[in-house]
Amino acid sequence: MKWVDYAQPSTLDDALNLLKKHGDKAGLLAGGTDLLVLLRANAKASDVIVDIKSVPELNQIKFDNNSGLTIGASVPCHEIYNDSNVKKYYPGIIDSASIIGGTQIQGRASLGGNLCNSAPSADAVPGMIAMGVTCKIAGSNGHREIPVEEFCLAPRKNVLKSDELLVSLNYPAPKPNTGARYIRFIPRNEMDIAVVGVGVYVELDNNKFKDVRISLASVAPKPIFVKEAGDAVIGKDVNEDSINIVAQKAKEAATPITDMRGTIEFRKHLCEVLTRRALITAIERAKETI
Amino acid sequence: MNAKVHVQTKINGEQVDFLCEPRQSLLECLRDIIGLTGSKEGCNDGNCGACTVLFDGRIVTSCLVLGVEVQGKEITTIEGIASPEGLHPIQEAFLENAALQCGICTPGFIVATKALLDHNPNPSEYQIRFWLANNLCRCTGYDKIVLAVQDAAGRLAASKN
Numbered sequence: 007m008k009w010v011d012y013a014q015p016s017t018l019d020d021a022l023n024l025l026k027k028h029g030d031k032a033g034l035l036a037g038g039t040d041l042l043v044l045l046r047a048n049a050k051a052s053d054v055i056v057d058i059k060s061v062p063e064l065n066q067i068k069f070d071n072n073s074g075l076t077i078g079a080s081v082p083c084h085e086i087y088n089d090s091n092v093k094k095y096y097p098g099i100i101d102s103a104s105i106i107g108g109t110q111i112q113g114r115a116s117l118g119g120n121l122c123n124s125a126p127s128a129d130a131v132p133g134m135i136a137m138g139v140t141c142k143i144a145g146s147n148g149h150r151e152i153p154v155e156e157f158c159l160a161p162r163k164n165v166l167k168s169d170e171l172l173v174s175l176n177y178p179a180p181k182p183n184t185g186a187r188y189i190r191f192i193p194r195n196e197m198d199i200a201v202v203g204v205g206v207y208v209e210l211d212n213n214k215f216k217d218v219r220i221s222l223a224s225v226a227p228k229p230i231f232v233k234e235a236g237d238a239v240i241g242k243d244v245n246e247d248s249i250n251i252v253a254q255k256a257k258e259a260a261t262p263i264t265d266m267r268g269t270i271e272f273r274k275h276l277c278e279v280l281t282r283r284a285l286i287t288a289i290e291r292a293k294e295t296i
Numbered sequence: 297m298n299a300k301v302h303v304q305t306k307i308n309g310e311q312v313d314f315l316c317e318p319r320q321s322l323l324e325c326l327r328d329i330i331g332l333t334g335s336k337e338g339c340n341d342g343n344c345g346a347c348t349v350l351f352d353g354r355i356v357t358s359c360l361v362l363g364v365e366v367q368g369k370e371i372t373t374i375e376g377i378a379s380p381e382g383l384h385p386i387q388e389a390f391l392e393n394a395a396l397q398c399g400i401c402t403p404g405f406i407v408a409t410k411a412l413l414d415h416n417p418n419p420s421e422y423q424i425r426f427w428l429a430n431n432l433c434r435c436t437g438y439d440k441i442v443l444a445v446q447d448a449a450g451r452l453a454a455s456k457n
Contacts, residue, residue, distance in 0.1 A: 009318075012362070035365075037360075038362065038365075043341045043342065045319075047341075055362070057365065108345070108429045109411075110342070110357045110408070111357070111430060113354035195425070197430060
C-alpha cells in the first residue's frame with residue numbers, strides 16, 4: 007500500500023469537496039473492512055483516505071413513527087443491532103447486521119458500506135430491497151434518492167458517481183401486520199460468504215397477503231428484486247400452497263453461476279428452500295405485530 | 297513524501313502520543329511504533345482475529361483500523377488485561393485449561409473473551425462459539441478454548457460473590 011493522505015471532514019460539504027477534488031482517487035473510509043483490504047491487495051488505488059465517520063448525517067440512527075428509520079451510511083453493525091428502535095420495530099435488519107463478518111468486523115463494518123461495496127453476495131442488501139429502503143445520495147450537484155434495488159449495477163459497481171457518496175438508508179415507517187426476514191446458506195455457522203441469501207418482507211390482511219417483496223443475493227451479478235414472486239400471491243390466502251408459489255417463482259428468477267461455493271442446480275434449489283423458510287418467519291413476525 | 301501524523305490516544309489507561317503514516321494500521325502502530333507486541337499479526341485482512349483489541353469498548357481487528365483513526369479514542373490491548381498483582385482470571389483459565397498450544401492466537405482470544413464476558417457474564421456454548429468466530433486457532437480444535445471461556449465465566453462470577 008503506497009503513501010496516502012488522510013482527511014477527516016466534519017461536514018457533508020467538506021466531504022463532498024474532497025470527493026470533487028480527488029474523484030476516483032478518494033477512498034471513502036467508514037469501517038474499513040473492505041477498503042483497507044482492497045488497498046493492501048492493490049485492488050484499489052487511493053491518493054487520499056476520506057474518513058467519513060465524523061460527518062453527522064452519515065453517523066446517526068434516527069427513528070420517527072411517521073417517517074421511519076434513517077441509518078447513516080457509516081453507522082457500524084453493532085450500533086444498529088443494539089439500537090432500541092431497531093430491536094423493537096425492525097428485527098429483519100438485525101438478521102443481516104448480526105451475521106456480517108464476525109464480532110470484530112461488526113464493531114466497524116456498516117450496512118451502508120456493505121451496499122457500496124456492491125458484492126453480489128452482500129448480506130445487508132436483500133433485506134433492504136425487501137423492506138423497500140431508499141438510498142439518500144449526495145453529490146456536488148445536490149441530493150437524490152433512489153430505491154435500493156436500483157443502487158447496485160454489477161459486481162463492485164454501483165450508481166455512485168465519483169463526486170457522490172451514500173448519506174443514509176431510509177427504512178419505511180413500521181406498519182402493523184408486517185414482518186421481514188433475511189436468511190442465507192453458508193457451509194459453516196458463521197463468518198462466510200452467502201451461497202444464497204434471501205430477503206423477504208410481507209404485509210398481511212386477515213390472513214391474506216397484502217404485500218410480499220422477495221430479494222435474492224448470490225444468484226445474479228447483483229442482489230435482485232424478484233417482484234413477480236411476491237405479486238403472484240397478492241390477495242391470496244396465507245397457506246402452504248401460496249408460500250410454495252412464491253418459493254417456486256424465486257427459484258425461477260435466479261440465474262446463478264457455478265463456482266467454488268455452489269453449483270447452479272444447488273443454488274436454484276436453495277432459492278426455493280430459503281424463500282419458503284424466510285417467508286414463514288416473516289409471516290410469523292407479521293402476526294406478532296399488532 | 298508527506299508529513300507523518302501526530303496521534304494522541306489512550307492505550308491501556310495511559311495517554312500515548314505517536315507519529316505514524318496515514319496508511320499504517322493500528323496493529324503496525326502498536327507493534328512497530330509504540331512497542332506493544334502482544335497483539336499479533338496473523339492474516340492482516342481481518343479474518344483471523346489475532347490482532348483483536350478493544351476500541352472504545354468494542355472489539356475490532358486492529359489490522360483493519362488505521363492508526364490515525366484512534367485520535368482521542370481509548371484502546372485496550374492484551375497488555376492491559378492483567379493487573380500488576382497477577383494474571384486476569386481469563387488468562388488463568390486459558391492456562392489451566394491448556395487452551396493454547398503455539399499461542400499466537402491467544403492474545404486475540406483473551407481480548408475477545410474479555411469483551412464477551414463484560415457484556416454477557418454467562419454465555420452459552422453457542423454464544424461463545426458465535427462471538428469468537430472471528431478468532432481462528434489452528435492448534436487446539438477450539439474445544440479447550442470454549443471450556444476455558446466457560447471456566448473464566450465461572451471464576452469471574454465467583455470473584456463477584
